[in-house]
Amino acid sequence: MIRWWSTRTAVRFPPKRSRCGCASPRAVQVVGYHTKLQLTDIPEPKIHGPLDVIVKIGGAGVCRTDLHILEGQWAEKTGVALPYTIGHENAGWVHAVGDAVTNVKVGDKVILHPLITCGLCRACRFGDDVHCENSQFPGIDTDGGYAEYLRTTARSVVRIDDSLEPADVAAQVLKAISAATIVVVDRNPAAVQLAVEIGADHGIVADGTQVDAVLALTGGKGAEAVVDFVGEGGATAEGVAMLRRAGNYYVVGYGENIDVPTIDIISTEINFIGNLVGSYNDLHELMVLAAQGKVTLHTTKYPLADFQQAIDDLDAGRVRGRAILIP
Amino acid sequence: MIRWWSTRTAVRFPPKRSRCGCASPRAVQVVGYHTKLQLTDIPEPKIHGPLDVIVKIGGAGVCRTDLHILEGQWAEKTGVALPYTIGHENAGWVHAVGDAVTNVKVGDKVILHPLITCGLCRACRFGDDVHCENSQFPGIDTDGGYAEYLRTTARSVVRIDDSLEPADVAAQVLKAISAATIVVVDRNPAAVQLAVEIGADHGIVADGTQVDAVLALTGGKGAEAVVDFVGEGGATAEGVAMLRRAGNYYVVGYGENIDVPTIDIISTEINFIGNLVGSYNDLHELMVLAAQGKVTLHTTKYPLADFQQAIDDLDAGRVRGRAILIP
Amino acid sequence: MIRWWSTRTAVRFPPKRSRCGCASPRAVQVVGYHTKLQLTDIPEPKIHGPLDVIVKIGGAGVCRTDLHILEGQWAEKTGVALPYTIGHENAGWVHAVGDAVTNVKVGDKVILHPLITCGLCRACRFGDDVHCENSQFPGIDTDGGYAEYLRTTARSVVRIDDSLEPADVAAQVLKAISAATIVVVDRNPAAVQLAVEIGADHGIVADGTQVDAVLALTGGKGAEAVVDFVGEGGATAEGVAMLRRAGNYYVVGYGENIDVPTIDIISTEINFIGNLVGSYNDLHELMVLAAQGKVTLHTTKYPLADFQQAIDDLDAGRVRGRAILIP
Amino acid sequence: MIRWWSTRTAVRFPPKRSRCGCASPRAVQVVGYHTKLQLTDIPEPKIHGPLDVIVKIGGAGVCRTDLHILEGQWAEKTGVALPYTIGHENAGWVHAVGDAVTNVKVGDKVILHPLITCGLCRACRFGDDVHCENSQFPGIDTDGGYAEYLRTTARSVVRIDDSLEPADVAAQVLKAISAATIVVVDRNPAAVQLAVEIGADHGIVADGTQVDAVLALTGGKGAEAVVDFVGEGGATAEGVAMLRRAGNYYVVGYGENIDVPTIDIISTEINFIGNLVGSYNDLHELMVLAAQGKVTLHTTKYPLADFQQAIDDLDAGRVRGRAILIP
Numbered sequence A, B, C, D: 001m002i003r004w005w006s007t008r009t010a011v012r013f014p015p016k017r018s019r020c021g022c023a024s025p026r027a028v029q030v031v032g033y034h035t036k037l038q039l040t041d042i043p044e045p046k047i048h049g050p051l052d053v054i055v056k057i058g059g060a061g062v063c064r065t066d067l068h069i070l071e072g073q074w075a076e077k078t079g080v081a082l083p084y085t086i087g088h089e090n091a092g093w094v095h096a097v098g099d100a101v102t103n104v105k106v107g108d109k110v111i112l113h114p115l116i117t118c119g120l121c122r123a124c125r126f127g128d129d130v131h132c133e134n135s136q137f138p139g140i141d142t143d144g145g146y147a148e149y150l151r152t153t154a155r156s157v158v159r160i161d162d163s164l165e166p167a168d169v170a171a172q173v174l175k176a177i178s179a180a181t182i183v184v185v186d187r188n189p190a191a192v193q194l195a196v197e198i199g200a201d202h203g204i205v206a207d208g209t210q211v212d213a214v215l216a217l218t219g220g221k222g223a224e225a226v227v228d229f230v231g232e233g234g235a236t237a238e239g240v241a242m243l244r245r246a247g248n249y250y251v252v253g254y255g256e257n258i259d260v261p262t263i264d265i266i267s268t269e270i271n272f273i274g275n276l277v278g279s280y281n282d283l284h285e286l287m288v289l290a291a292q293g294k295v296t297l298h299t300t301k302y303p304l305a306d307f308q309q310a311i312d313d314l315d316a317g318r319v320r321g322r323a324i325l326i327p
Helices: A064-070 A169-177 A189-197 A210-217 A235-241 A262-268 A280-291 A304-315 B064-070 B169-177 B189-197 B210-217 B235-241 B262-268 B280-291 B304-315 C064-070 C169-177 C189-197 C210-217 C235-241 C262-268 C280-291 C304-315 D064-070 D169-177 D189-197 D210-217 D235-241 D262-268 D280-291 D304-315
Strands: A026-030 A038-041 A052-062 A090-097 A109-112 A149-153 A157-159 A183-186 A202-205 A223-228 A243-251 A257-261 A271-274 A299-303 A322-326 B026-030 B038-041 B052-062 B090-097 B109-112 B149-153 B157-159 B183-186 B202-205 B223-228 B243-251 B257-261 B271-274 B299-303 B322-326 C026-030 C038-041 C052-062 C090-097 C109-112 C149-153 C157-159 C183-186 C202-205 C223-228 C243-251 C257-261 C271-274 C299-303 C322-326 D026-030 D038-041 D052-062 D090-097 D109-112 D149-153 D157-159 D183-186 D202-205 D223-228 D243-251 D257-261 D271-274 D299-303 D322-326
Touching: A026 A304, A038 A304, A052 A109, A052 A299, A052 A304, A064 A304, A090 A149, A157 A280, A169 A280, A183 A189, A183 A210, A189 A202, A202 A210, A210 A235, A223 A235, A235 A243, A235 A257, A243 A262, A243 B262, A257 A262, A257 B262, A262 B243, A262 B257, A262 B271, A271 B262, A299 A304, A304 A322, B026 B304, B038 B304, B052 B109, B052 B299, B052 B304, B064 B304, B090 B149, B157 B280, B169 B280, B183 B189, B183 B210, B189 B202, B202 B210, B210 B235, B223 B235, B235 B243, B235 B257, B243 B262, B257 B262, B299 B304, B304 B322, C026 C304, C038 C304, C052 C109, C052 C299, C052 C304, C064 C304, C090 C149, C157 C280, C169 C280, C183 C189, C183 C210, C189 C202, C202 C210, C210 C235, C223 C235, C235 C243, C235 C257, C243 C262, C243 D262, C257 C262, C257 D262, C262 D243, C262 D257, C262 D271, C271 D262, C299 C304, C304 C322, D026 D304, D038 D304, D052 D109, D052 D299, D052 D304, D064 D304, D090 D149, D157 D280, D169 D280, D183 D189, D183 D210, D189 D202, D202 D210, D210 D235, D223 D235, D235 D243, D235 D257, D243 D262, D257 D262, D299 D304, D304 D322
Parallel strands: A183 A202, A223 A243, A243 A271, A299 A322, B183 B202, B223 B243, B243 B271, B299 B322, C183 C202, C223 C243, C243 C271, C299 C322, D183 D202, D223 D243, D243 D271, D299 D322
Antiparallel strands: A026 A038, A052 A090, A052 A149, A052 A322, A090 A109, A109 A157, A257 B257, A271 B271, B026 B038, B052 B090, B052 B149, B052 B322, B090 B109, B109 B157, C026 C038, C052 C090, C052 C149, C052 C322, C090 C109, C109 C157, C257 D257, C271 D271, D026 D038, D052 D090, D052 D149, D052 D322, D090 D109, D109 D157
16 A cells, blocks of 8 residues: 655755754754744753664754644644654754664764654564554654754664755656556645646646546546545545545545545445555655655755744745755 | 455345246336335346346345335435336346356356446456446346346356355355454344354454453454444444554445544554445355355345335344345 | 566557458468468458457567467467467457447457457456466467458457557566666667667666676666566576566566576575466556557568568567568 | 465474573584584573574474585575584574563563564565565574574564464465365375365375376366475476466475476466565464464474484484474
8 A cells, every 4th residue: 555655754855964062952842732832952862772863953844744733633642741842754964873773874864764663563574664563753742853853763764865855746756656647636726837847647726626627537437546635624525526436545634534425435435545654665765766866855944943934834835845944 | 455245245045946937027126215115017137138147036135225225325326217126136047148158058056246247348357347337236226136037147147056045254254264363243142142153253242342342352452454334323433443553444334424534544544445345256256165165154035025024124133144035 | 466468469550451352361371380381361250259359450460489389389288270370469450340349349440469368267357368268369379460350359459549669668668657777688789779768777788797787786686576588598597697585587588498496496585477468458558558658669560471571580680679560 | 475484484382491501502513514413512692782682492493404404505505604503493482682672581482583684674674574685594594593592683583372383384374364275295195194184175195196186176277376395306397287377386395496498487377486484474473373273283302412313304204293302
């Protein structure tokens, strides 16, 4: 099952390394729900276990999930104690490593798989990191990357060699690994235009005619797969209406309910597939595609201290590509 | 993806053939929604195409879908013109064949795959009969098997050699083809007991503690798969609560809506899979399992003219095994 | 499992239709092994069954298998009675159809799936045409397409809309449907150059250094998959030497034996996969890729009467792209 | 792809633990090829890395591969320096653990996955331990378990709760996880009888008629899969002759060459699959099946010092079940 985490955990490249380290490192923290994030000084994270890796953050993606966290959507699910540092899409340089770390060394440029996984449970042994029975999710249930330093482990770092810039990764990945006909639907005409420029076969502006447009493009049958990066504002009902018999509906964006009559599900044999994040190897392969130039990325950068501006711009739909906090 | 149609299209064996054929054959028809079925005389179906097969019905399963049809749940989906003959789970003997039929001959005892498929569209060529672009569904959108004769095609008949009796097929099939630990949940204690007798590892009476019971049996993790044969009365919410992270929810029964927050779907990466009917080869393999004694079936039989009693008994939960209309 | 039949059954497009049909149609036949093919008059094939299709041949590919047939390699396997008409890669126009044919009509331009299949056996019902239990293989075990007309059935014709020209299809298909790094190895420098021009990532001239070159390109690990279109002259030993641990070796070309120590097979867990032809749907999808311009084809054309020249040119390695016999 | 390692790495249970540890521990070592093994004193292995686990051996399986090692078949492949300790099928109790080990503790009863794997390479991250890029294979290329102690890592130990005894595991596993019809072929009538007693559907004594017998049992079509635990003495040619079109040939036993014409491989589309050992999770699931009583095991036990007798008995076909060296 394909996991559409690529846009959930966008790739970004760290700008030139700032070296100070004089004072306590700073971090942006959740101090309460329905209240603003705060920039504060925190102790520098230290190596605890032999596989620990401390990463000096070069860039931290700003994601709609960060807005949802502040809205309290994750509060009950994670039970995370406040305050904690937000930010689950991270890249940077290896700053320190535990005794048993062999796959990276201090100074390596790395992107982080979002989860910290144990490597020993049944799921990990199947290569299914995402369902590790002992996982932690920095930025969601433990300290994340809106910060100068973050602690993760050797299992979560992918070494990257080159500068990479973010954009509509999903359409490009699909183009690179399949011969599927790709239709991008978005309310924002500029986003649709960008998608077509970088590889989508068809672009549709969601102006109320989008379901009919998709049906027209598919001979009235509907799409074999719908990947829903929205999941709110009525997107799921429209997405289901775009789906072919026996089609797959990938749930990536979230907010509203999937609310579909069971008779519709069985009479057409459609499926719904939940997607959180991809595996470590998925991330590794994405980095290979990026290094080969098959996937390119666009970002808008903000200094860490301007985190509120980034959050506000994301919320208002003013960010083109991915907003990234940099040191 | 496993299709749980086995209980949707239960297997039954035709009793000794009654030979009369003197008068017009009878059929039980839908003459209106929210009104009773009627037994009526109809013309005997004839061979139209070279692959057509006329089956003399030996047994027709009475299914909850037949109740749903009368409630009008399928009216808009199928647009079937009334009156028409109901009954989508059929078996009997080959009565007549078209010129190009080579896989069965007159007199063969057969079970019918529920769909009539073209064999030439893309889905059929992938072996995915169920999504044939030109399919008909006797008993749903064309004349079915609450009747003395039914027209289908060579592609939909599976020859069977021996007597077969129905029961809780799904648990037995799972037992035969996997080493999965099977937990059966039902409100009816007798049904739970039967399930355990014929192969389920655990039986749970749904008395309000069933979610906790399933969690307890799975170390608090929930089940890897839930196969929901109910789909109404709150079953789906309970079923989702029983599901493990990354688990699969097979929708077979229907009636209410799947209504689940997208954040729950993505944070746990659960999936929903719609199931209508299995493929022709699935049916063929089920017949092999039955012939090997790995699956046995229980029925309660009613003469065709007593169709109303069968419908009423099903609606009231009075049928043990599968109700079958016989000539 | 991917089937590499695309180069075994190359695609070609029929030139403008010649209309005469006055005299008996001609065909090129095998009249004996280790002897030359003969051009002869034969009766025009007629519709026998309701799904039969008579195709007026527009182009028939000349394949190394045709040489192997004359060498007698297939004699015992097929037991075909001589004389019979050779030619298993065929395209043309529909000339006549049986009563039950609905997917094509007279005049349609079609490419032929190489096998005639029943559509009713277990393999066909799984979508696995290639292993039809009742298949015929025109050009191999029944009359083929080095002829003016050929009889096949509705199940074996794919309607094509546009002109298509053949070339190194395999590399282009891989490029279109995957992000794999493709290395083409050939003794002929011109063929290597062409492969790189149309999509291969690397080209290697097989001058004795090819195994080392592949190992160098793969960091010493070897290739994840080897698709061997040669299968003789020592190619298999070299191919196995190019293969990574747990790699897959696709056998397409043939002539010599696969002769590998079992200890090598188990210690590296390599696999060998036999490939005859792809499925009907594979062919259909290939036609879609061709129509989208993702796969293009090159041919060298010969009139049917010049069949011996085509055979000789193929045997001498003088054909660029695919040799095609045309009316 | 199913890996048939279960019989390669048979399960055995450690008898009651003998506690002495006074003197240097003993081990049986390869001191030269084509010469006898030697029992010698060696230093006790120590914890080196934080994930290391020292196992006190409770039982070490005696395998035909041990004979092949002495014949020098593996010498060039592994380049192992002599002397070293043989024995690759091991179980026992945890004797010491590194700082980062959390899945087992001293005293736990464990079975060992045969490989030591890194957990960080691409293969490991796919759950494909067997192809770890940094693997070691105790008993093959580093010190194994014909010894009192063995060093492995946390990634290679599966905790077991109950006593387990070995036998024809493969047939039982097939029976537990599938509805396949299982035919066991062996030269030894007693082995055939045992196989049928514990679950095989048919047993055939290989007296020269075995190919015909398999064809007769399969309606002349041959078997869908052949799992060859022999791989020498002509077994592979017979196995191929037993195989159906599109069938899979699993190579487990070894000794002779797979030597098959490519034309046979492509015309029937058969496949050959190399099998070394299963994954860690395969072993874990096998232990679950054993704990559920779905798989039982038979052994013949020898004290470690009687290793030569065990080797001789295996070579002469005198061992019923699996020979195990115990402390």
